[in-house]
Amino acid sequence: MSESTRLNVFKTYKLYVGGKFPRSESGRVYEVTDSKGKWLANAPLSSRKDARDAVVAARKAFGGWAGATAYNRGQILYRVAEMLEGRRDQFVREVGEAEGLSKSKAAAVVDAAIDRWVWYAGWTDKIAQVVGGANPVAGPYFNLSTPEPTGVVTIVAPQDSSFLGLVSVIAPVIATGNTAVVIASEKSPLPALSLGEVLATSDLPGGVVNILSGKASEMGPHLAAHQDVNAIDLTGATDGGLARDLEIAAADNLKRVLRPRTEDFAESPGTDRMTAFLETKTVWHPTGSLGASGSSY
Amino acid sequence: MASAFEYAPAPESRSVVDIAPSYGLFIDGEFVDAADGKVFKTVSPATEEVLAEVAQAGAEDVDRAVKAARKAFEKWSALPGSERAKYLFRIARIIQERSRELAVLETLDNGKPIKETRDADLPLVAAHFFYYAGWADKLDHAGYGANPRPLGVAGQVIPWNFPLLMLAWKIAPALATGNTVVLKPAETTPLSALFFADICRQAGLPKGVVNILPGYGATGAALVEHPDVNKVAFTGSTAVGKAIARSVAGTDKKVTLELGGKGANIVFDDAPIDQAVEGIVNGIFFNQGQVCCAGSRLLVQESIQDELLDSLKRRLSTLRLGDPLDKNTDIGAINSSEQLARITSLVDEGEAEGAERWTAACEIPSAGYWFAPTLFTNVTQAHRIARDEIFGPVLSVLSFRTPDEAVAKANNSQYGLSAGIWTEKGSRILAVANKLRAGVVWANTFNKFDPTSPFGGYKESGFGREGGRHGLEGYLDV
Numbered sequence: 001m002s003e004s005t006r007l008n009v010f011k012t013y014k015l016y017v018g019g020k021f022p023r024s025e026s027g028r029v030y031e032v033t034d035s036k037g038k039w040l041a042n043a044p045l046s047s048r049k050d051a052r053d054a055v056v057a058a059r060k061a062f063g064g065w066a067g068a069t070a071y072n073r074g075q076i077l078y079r080v081a082e083m084l085e086g087r088r089d090q091f092v093r094e095v096g097e098a099e100g101l102s103k104s105k106a107a108a109v110v111d112a113a114i115d116r117w118v119w120y121a122g123w124t125d126k127i128a129q130v131v132g133g134a135n136p137v138a139g140p141y142f143n144l145s146t147p148e149p150t151g152v153v154t155i156v157a158p159q160d161s162s163f164l165g166l167v168s169v170i171a172p173v174i175a176t177g178n179t180a181v182v183i184a185s186e187k188s189p190l191p192a193l194s195l196g197e198v199l200a201t202s203d204l205p206g207g208v209v210n211i212l213s214g215k216a217s218e219m220g221p222h223l224a225a226h227q228d229v230n231a232i233d234l235t236g237a238t239d240g241g242l243a244r245d246l247e248i249a250a251a252d253n254l255k256r257v258l259r260p261r262t263e264d265f266a267e268s269p270g271t272d273r274m275t276a277f278l279e280t281k282t283v284w285h286p287t288g289s290l291g292a293s294g295s296s297y
Numbered sequence: 298m299a300s301a302f303e304y305a306p307a308p309e310s311r312s313v314v315d316i317a318p319s320y321g322l323f324i325d326g327e328f329v330d331a332a333d334g335k336v337f338k339t340v341s342p343a344t345e346e347v348l349a350e351v352a353q354a355g356a357e358d359v360d361r362a363v364k365a366a367r368k369a370f371e372k373w374s375a376l377p378g379s380e381r382a383k384y385l386f387r388i389a390r391i392i393q394e395r396s397r398e399l400a401v402l403e404t405l406d407n408g409k410p411i412k413e414t415r416d417a418d419l420p421l422v423a424a425h426f427f428y429y430a431g432w433a434d435k436l437d438h439a440g441y442g443a444n445p446r447p448l449g450v451a452g453q454v455i456p457w458n459f460p461l462l463m464l465a466w467k468i469a470p471a472l473a474t475g476n477t478v479v480l481k482p483a484e485t486t487p488l489s490a491l492f493f494a495d496i497c498r499q500a501g502l503p504k505g506v507v508n509i510l511p512g513y514g515a516t517g518a519a520l521v522e523h524p525d526v527n528k529v530a531f532t533g534s535t536a537v538g539k540a541i542a543r544s545v546a547g548t549d550k551k552v553t554l555e556l557g558g559k560g561a562n563i564v565f566d567d568a569p570i571d572q573a574v575e576g577i578v579n580g581i582f583f584n585q586g587q588v589c590c591a592g593s594r595l596l597v598q599e600s601i602q603d604e605l606l607d608s609l610k611r612r613l614s615t616l617r618l619g620d621p622l623d624k625n626t627d628i629g630a631i632n633s634s635e636q637l638a639r640i641t642s643l644v645d646e647g648e649a650e651g652a653e654r655w656t657a658a659c660e661i662p663s664a665g666y667w668f669a670p671t672l673f674t675n676v677t678q679a680h681r682i683a684r685d686e687i688f689g690p691v692l693s694v695l696s697f698r699t700p701d702e703a704v705a706k707a708n709n710s711q712y713g714l715s716a717g718i719w720t721e722k723g724s725r726i727l728a729v730a731n732k733l734r735a736g737v738v739w740a741n742t743f744n745k746f747d748p749t750s751p752f753g754g755y756k757e758s759g760f761g762r763e764g765g766r767h768g769l770e771g772y773l774d775v
Contacts, residue, residue: 130440131440131767133766135747135749135750135751135765136749137745137747137749137750138424138747138749139745139747141742141745141747143747143749143750145750145751145765145767150755230756241547243547244546244547245546247542247543247546247547248543248546248547250542250546251539251540251542251543251546252539253711253756253757254535254538254539254542254554254556254756254757254759254760256760257542259549270442272775279736279755280736280751280753280762280767281730281733281735281736281737281738281755282736282737282738282750282751282752283730283737283738283739283740284737284738284739284740284742284745284750285726285740285741285742286741286742
């Protein structure tokens with residue numbers, strides 16, 4: 001059978017929650033079109049319940065992921081890049097359709113996204129030395145500050161940069177040991193949902209990243225007010241007063257908030273997306289002394 | 298238990314400090330009256346004596362102060378860091394020179410023992426300015442990239458428990474990084490901040506760089522909400538912290554919040570009991586327990602609970618409560634009648650909920666606000682005295698059997714500011730410290746502070762760090 005007559009197989013795009021691929025519990029979908037309005041797929045229109053399930057999954061995964069060695073997290077993030085490289089053509093097509101880019105421009109975006117995973121993979125076991133360290137206190141005490149992940153982070157992913165932007169907000173959050181609940185770009189969720197398939201085959205423990213498609217305006221308020229979410233990245237909350245409303249809701253349990261800002265995701269990122277979701281823990285212990293000479297040498 | 302030793306009174310002299318009958322607001326380098334002429338009185342909580350009348354800043358005064366700070370910002374931020382450093386070094390030195398005067402003043406206005414203001418508060422205040430002075434010309438090397446910029450005008454609101462130390466934690470990093478400041482001290486302890494204004498004048502600090510606005514919560518709210526404030530720094534209750542987080546939503550204001558705590562002090566069965574007892578006492582009775590990072594929940598391993606509690610009660614019976622100016626006093630006055638009422642009501646609730654109360658037998662002075670050292674046993678995790686911050690000399694004792702249980706109970710809190718671990722086993726210290734969700738962990742010690750050491754909370758204890766290199770971040774555009 002020639003290619004022109006073969007009917008190709010559509011993919012049912014599904015959510016990625018707790019390492020599994022559920023449909024929305026609500027049974028709802030919405031139409032996703034390409035940049036010219038042509039129908040591409042029906043994506044799940046996630047509900048409040050889906051968002052809460054995602055938080056449960058992210059919380060469950062947090063202890064193991066935060067407790068994994070930084071080396072191990074780096075290996076897994078690098079594995080994500082490897083898996084993406086293998087699916088490069090698929091993402092070039094999806095990103096091209098979503099963002100209306102030529103094949104070569106879409107390819108450049110996907111390449112940058114893959115390289116970004118590699119960049120953050122290398123950060124996992126370096127950030128603690130850059131932002132932590134010994135504090136020279138005026139007394140006989142050992143005193144050390146180390147960064148620790150904040151916990152469960154809700155990410156409102158960028159609306160326009162459906163893949164490079166998405167990767168640029170997820171990778172720094174999980175590189176440091178946080179777990180994430182991601183609201184994908186409402187208009188262009190397909191690259192995000194496909195990313196779930198990549199993450200599922202990259203040795204990333206289920207629940208570390210959870211991807212929801214649907215409306216930030218619908219799920220955002222519930223996630224911003226959720227008492228078991230520790231932080232919220234509002235990068236994609238660019239609609240009207242949404243970011244402000246979510247920041248107000250987030251104050252209820254003093255979530256760490258990263259406000260939306262203009263950002264060129266093609267630029268080399270700094271470390272501030274990592275440090276935005278890090279706590280600093282400082283441990284003190286007496287050092288004692290080794291005798292009258294005052295010297296241990 | 299009768300006290301083992303009788304002490305003759307050993308009061309520190311009040312004559313070293315000269316308190317004026319009235320004080321103004323400090324705006325643009327001058328002491329001025331409030332626009333609406335309002336004043337309030339500040340009293341000594343140990344005697345209820347009125348110490349002075351202080352101008353109460355309103356919204357109009359906040360606006361004037363922010364304008365003055367904005368005007369001063371241009372030149373102050375443009376100064377070479379090395380010049381800003383020298384102003385801060387001057388301030389640090391003048392504080393050292395005047396430290397006895399300031400210690401007595403702080404004890405009078407706050408009610409805390411002179412032993413603490415003299416040996417803890419004041420040395421730390423001077424050290425904090427000295428530390429951040431050194432950063433002012435080294436910001437390029439602080440790890441925030443080349444040439445990090447100040448934010449502008451910082452609106453700062455501080456509590457009454459360590460009035461001058463909290464001022465230092467706020468003002469020193471703000472000025473070192475090139476910001477200008479409008480600071481509101483707490484309504485019950487405005488005096489040391491006003492004396493600090495005088496120190497700024499002695500140091501020749503340019504007008505408007507530091508502005509001090511005494512007042513109540515409404516003054517603080519007006520400051521935090523002022524549209525021309527670029528940075529908000531707050532230390533105080535979690536409830537107010539949340540209100541601030543809401544009020545700055547949708548703005549560009551950078552915020553750091555240092556809020557409440559319910560610190561767990563975990564004592565394992567192999568801990569040196571005498572040292573642990575000293576640590577527990579320091580953890581919850583330092584500054585009458587009016588400390589956000591107090592070790593207010595004692596988690597003791599079941600097998601040593603009786604022995605530890607006997608030892609602890611014996612030690613508590615030797616604490617001397619009374620005149621804060623007396624050099625032998627361990628427990629001073631509670632800062633205000635409001636705070637005393639809050640402590641009393643939570644303690645009543647502890648009894649009503651079924652916990653068992655023990656209070657050290659000590660004579661309570663007839664005037665002033667006092668609360669004797671108290672501990673509760675038979676406390677469950679659901680009790681309010683195990684969940685809410687009491688901010689007083691009240692310890693809730695819970696027990697555990699395994700390290701896992703200790704960690705689970707320690708982390709079972711909306712707060713995450715501090716924790717303590719007492720054990721001789723090094724690997725256990727590191728394992729437990731690693732699992733505690735708290736910003737400061739003291740192992741085999743407690744309540745240690747240092748300007749080089751970042752301080753701040755997890756969860757609802759707030760965000761941002763004060764102290765150390767980390768403390769610069771909240772005042773830089775990074």
